[in-house]
Amino acid sequence: MGIQRLGVVGCGLMGAGIAQCAAESGFQVWIKEADGALLARGLKRIDEAWERALAKGKATGTQCGEWRQRLHGTLAFDDLAACDLVVEAIPERLDLKLQTFTHLDQAMGPEAILCTNTSSLSVAQLSPVLAPQRLSRLAGLHFFNPVPAMPLVEIVRTLATGAETLAALQTFVKDLGKTPALAPDAPGFIVNRLLVPYLLDAMRCAEQRLASVEDLDTGMKLGCGHPMGPLHLSDFIGLDTMQSVADVLFDAFGEPRFKAPALLRQLVAAGRLGRKTGSGFYRWEGEKRMEVMPL
Numbered sequence: 239m240g241i242q243r244l245g246v247v248g249c250g251l252m253g254a255g256i257a258q259c260a261a262e263s264g265f266q267v268w269i270k271e272a273d274g275a276l277l278a279r280g281l282k283r284i285d286e287a288w289e290r291a292l293a294k295g296k297a298t299g300t301q302c303g304e305w306r307q308r309l310h311g312t313l314a315f316d317d318l319a320a321c322d323l324v325v326e327a328i329p330e331r332l333d334l335k336l337q338t339f340t341h342l343d344q345a346m347g348p349e350a351i352l353c354t355n356t357s358s359l360s361v362a363q364l365s366p367v368l369a370p371q372r373l374s375r376l377a378g379l380h381f382f383n384p385v386p387a388m389p390l391v392e393i394v395r396t397l398a399t400g401a402e403t404l405a406a407l408q409t410f411v412k413d414l415g416k417t418p419a420l421a422p423d424a425p426g427f428i429v430n431r432l433l434v435p436y437l438l439d440a441m442r443c444a445e446q447r448l449a450s451v452e453d454l455d456t457g458m459k460l461g462c463g464h465p466m467g468p469l470h471l472s473d474f475i476g477l478d479t480m481q482s483v484a485d486v487l488f489d490a491f492g493e494p495r496f497k498a499p500a501l502l503r504q505l506v507a508a509g510r511l512g513r514k515t516g517s518g519f520y521r522w523e524g525e526k527r528m529e530v531m532p533l
Contacts, residue, residue, distance in 0.1 A: 249280025
């Protein structure tokens, strides 16, 4: 069950990052999007990352050329049919994921491994649209943002996931130069189960005016040695994503620590989603964090 050809469904931030890493690691990659404009935008994001690597001396022109030759864009599920592994990386909506896996079940060969990059939904919820014989080759493959920089990948096993599938995915993750962590199919898996309550508590502290946004971030960054503070990180992740993950965890466990604070819902309702919209807890200019925004 060696993996040589990778399919990625979704060419947004996560999908593009997964495809970029795989192409750089020697895999042939087919990345699918819903329409040509979304595909062009995602491929441009990958190409710009390679141009930056070239400009900084982190890659040669020959390497960039080889990476580009391994990357193939498509709008058709059928073009993924020869892939050994497909990773779905579309928005966190179960209805969209079920539609996607219905198409993959019809298009893929019987030995293909199908994975979702979901950060909070149950992997087993995708089972009803798959043929029974395919369930042993269904798993979660949860990458972290930004994919090229983050070294961890959670491999999420359902009760039906086969040992051979897990072994193949562990090898694949290591071949990407990353570290696999095996997680059960429980809401939040490992990292978000621990991380999300911490981020939500920081929002409650801002909501209750315990300290300023900047001081809350500085305190955790310098006091605990974190690379960025919790509100900065929440902006980086996306406040709409934070709200969605919190809702899934609260529905699953019913614990107050998982409940999205009113401040988070207000920011999302106002369209202040963090880095992706240019404002959240902070104002953003592209990837650069600027001053604190008023609450």
